[in-house]
Amino acid sequence: MSDANRHYVLAAGGTGGHLIPAFALASELERRGHHVALITDARGAEIPGKPDFLPAHVLPAGRFGKNPLSWFKGVRAVLEGRSMALRLFETFEPSAVIGFGGYPALPALLAATSANIPSIVHEQNAVLGRVNRLLAGRVQAIATAYPDVKRLKPKHAGKVHLVGNPVRGSVLALRDEPFPAFSEDGLLRVLVTGGSQGARILSEVVPDGLAMLPPALRSRLQVTQQCRPEDIDAVRERYRSHDIPAELGTYFENMESRLADAHLFIGRAGASTIAELTAVGRPAILIPLPIATDDHQNFNTREMVKAGGARAIRQGDFTPGQVAKQIQAMAQRPETLATAAHAAWNCGRPKAASDLADLVESFGGSELMDVIRVGGNNARAASQGERVAQGSARDEAA
The missing domain is CATH 3.40.50.2000 (Glycogen Phosphorylase B;)
Structure with a gap:
């Protein structure tokens, strides 16, 4: 797959708040010549406004309420969704997986971590959502819509990129x-x-x-x-x-x-x-x-x-x-x-879709292209350095 023509998977909960920015990013990536697929729930697959070019894959997504007795069913659904996402990744071969929050994003992002595929989360609100909080330590980048985001741990600050919240082109x-x-x-x-x-x-x-x-x-x-x-x-x-x-x-x-x-x-x-x-x-x-x-x-x-x-x-x-x-x-x-x-x-950030697409494109390409696009001091370079360091430590231990 060439750098000019990559595959990306977007994963989002089934509400407009999660899907509107996902659709805006999908349109921008498609305009740049990439192929994009969507992972969501049954409600999200039917929501108005989905671009015609964007195939939707419905995965099970467990919900975790206040009653611990319901968690077993939720975990089982997440694991089933993760397995389905891994099978999709085998055929679609995404360069990166981008999550927009909501429980349907969880299995896809866990599968990305398991398959060593770069992953990014986008937070639309001024408080980091539950799924994004859960995955903040695993992803390579956290894209935000506000300069000040609550519930974001200081240790993850180096991953944060303020891009804004993409809106529909007609707006x-x-x-x-x-x-x-x-x-x-x-x-x-x-x-x-x-x-x-x-x-x-x-x-x-x-x-x-x-x-x-x-x-x-x-x-x-x-x-x-x-x-x-x-x-x-x-x-x-x-x-x-x-x-x-x-x-x-x-x-x-x-x-x-x-x-x-x-x-x-x-x-x-x-x-x-x-x-x-x-x-x-x-x-x-x-x-x-x-x-x-x-x-x-x-x-x-x-x-x-x-x-x-x-x-x-x-x-x-x-x-x-x-x-x-x-x-x-x-x-x-x-x-x-x-x-x-x-x-x-x-207060508007009109380049949100473009800036988010730039961030997405900085993952999964050739090393030279990534350095040219976003410089050596980026989340991907840091994560690669971390993996190299971990590998060296394992070699020394062996």
């Missing part, structure tokens, strides 16, 4: 478009989404919060809100009673165009959401999901909030009055909102 294309015109008497377009787990409280709080705005601002509102199917009629009635024009839906296919038109976003603080907001440059009011593992959504907000591109409200403090207060602070004057938009834009 990234909006980065160079200007912030929508917003004037003292123009429309204020608000986009509200909450995801499958978090839309209900947004449906209950946001309409009443918008109704509490001063009449001069409330009369200019134009709302687009994603709701759960069981909530949509009640939300529609809420907006109707407040005389606020609102377009409601359970799913919007053209979310990019909604984001392009929006002046202000209100919603959860998932990694992909923040990556898209900062890629495009949209100010936000963020309500971290309180049940998110390790409170990672709260930590996800910190960079954007510190820069001035967002306000964060803990769910316990998320009231209609607080919504109205924060919107007034951000949108009372056009220049304030535009400044927040620019601050959000400055």
Whole structure:
């Protein structure tokens, strides 16, 4: 296999948060002439947005809950998945395996370690996830989306590469478009989404919060809100009673165009959401999901909030009055909102897919190509040096 045409395996859990960056990397690697395969679970294999060129392999992936009695079943599934991944690697011969978190990534990365195939993990959140924590000592590189990542041990700091969180090309294309015109008497377009787990409280709080705005601002509102199917009629009635024009839906296919038109976003603080907001440059009011593992959504907000591109409200403090207060602070004057938009834009890492692809390409090629591409001081060189040292120690012991 030539350096110009390699094989790579991406492994990711079956949620959009794991798969969106995996799809973005797959597209970039395919554009560079490489062959890419995906390992995921049954849910991930069917998720919308998977590139047509990307074959999906479904592997068993055990889950490890709080009940130790369930761990035996989980371990058995991981071992079965690891064996299946090894068989795939024998035929596909990947130069590297890249994990994006989630339990389905675990068997593939364990198989890579067993087969001496270089492996990389990408962490989308500001807290290192469980699977990535488990594998941090085994992989050659840890790619991060934030400069400060919690639960990352200092001894692994030498493996860390800040690349950002890759977003869909259709969203990234909006980065160079200007912030929508917003004037003292123009429309204020608000986009509200909450995801499958978090839309209900947004449906209950946001309409009443918008109704509490001063009449001069409330009369200019134009709302687009994603709701759960069981909530949509009640939300529609809420907006109707407040005389606020609102377009409601359970799913919007053209979310990019909604984001392009929006002046202000209100919603959860998932990694992909923040990556898209900062890629495009949209100010936000963020309500971290309180049940998110390790409170990672709260930590996800910190960079954007510190820069001035967002306000964060803990769910316990998320009231209609607080919504109205924060919107007034951000949108009372056009220049304030535009400044927040620019601050959000400055937090974006638009080269995330390209930078992650560069990192991936630095593993599994010829030694000369790796040195030329990333220099001698890289994680691969360090890991090779470690293996050489271990080999020398074994030779001396023999």
